[in-house]
Amino acid sequence: MAENAATRAGPGGKLFRAGFHALAALRGARAFHPDGLLLKGEFHGLRCDDLALPDEPVAVTVRMSKGAGLPGRLPDALGLAVRIPSADGAPWDLTLTSSGAGLVGRVLPRPSRAWTTGRYSTLLPYRTKGELVWLSARAETPRHAEASLDALRRLVTEGPVTYLVETVRANGHRKPCATLSLHEVDEDSSRPAFDPMLHPPRGWEPRPGWLARLRERAYEGSREGR
Incomplete structure (x- = not known):
């Protein structure tokens, strides 16, 4: 599922995810x-x-x-x-x-x-x-x-x-x-x-959509990296 989401985010989303993955792996903790x-x-x-x-x-x-x-x-x-x-x-x-x-x-x-x-x-x-x-x-x-x-x-x-x-x-x-x-x-x-992207309030949608998708990729990369 995460890979499909990253694909929908396009090349920029993949790079964003990879960057946060690398930073979290380097720290052995959350990227930020x-x-x-x-x-x-x-x-x-x-x-x-x-x-x-x-x-x-x-x-x-x-x-x-x-x-x-x-x-x-x-x-x-x-x-x-x-x-x-x-x-x-x-x-x-x-x-x-x-x-x-x-x-x-x-x-x-x-x-x-x-x-x-x-x-x-x-x-x-x-x-x-x-x-x-x-x-x-x-x-x-x-x-x-x-x-x-x-x-x-x-x-x-x-x-x-x-x-x-x-x-x-x-x-x-x-x-x-x-x-x-x-x-x-x-x-x-x-x-x-x-993770506010996975667990938002019911009926609330993070905006703007493109930035929310990049943020979601960042959370994914950080979770996997650490």
């Missing part, structure tokens, strides 16, 4: 976001017509990571990945990266100095009900944690860390849709392969 911290959390959906969210708070698996894998507290494109269970058994993988604000800012990764400042964005929008919608998150905690995994571990150990998740329209209109609370470092669970 190779180092991260697995966390236990709770996802609480708010009233929102855009997403079919669970009626009650649900336990989720979260991975926070540094995009380029830069050491220590060096600024990096920080990642926030959440696996949300659904009633039909198919998970929803939400992956966000530290970004800027505004139309241009939210589609570009932006190195951040801390896990608790600025915004995270899906970068690519989804098309749902005829509209383009991004998902965004920002920390709602007065505590600060610089961009190192050790600092993140200390932050979560000291007490819950909450993020507000919002939908964002092309015109910049934001609407809260959920809260995400991180409350424990997960030392025991297996490391899930978060």
Whole structure:
């Protein structure tokens, strides 16, 4: 199936896949976001017509990571990945990266100095009900944690860390849709392969299509390479 998908993506997709495969093989880990911290959390959906969210708070698996894998507290494109269970058994993988604000800012990764400042964005929008919608998150905690995994571990150990998740329209209109609370470092669970291309929200289509297909090839190459 993966080969057929790569073929449909054309020569560019094959090269993209091969490049990410090689980088993951060289690292022995994900091509990007190779180092991260697995966390236990709770996802609480708010009233929102855009997403079919669970009626009650649900336990989720979260991975926070540094995009380029830069050491220590060096600024990096920080990642926030959440696996949300659904009633039909198919998970929803939400992956966000530290970004800027505004139309241009939210589609570009932006190195951040801390896990608790600025915004995270899906970068690519989804098309749902005829509209383009991004998902965004920002920390709602007065505590600060610089961009190192050790600092993140200390932050979560000291007490819950909450993020507000919002939908964002092309015109910049934001609407809260959920809260995400991180409350424990997960030392025991297996490391899930978060993949927003394989596990999107029901009825949501990543856009634009050509870029989504290239991103899918990147995920395929990274999975196979590592």
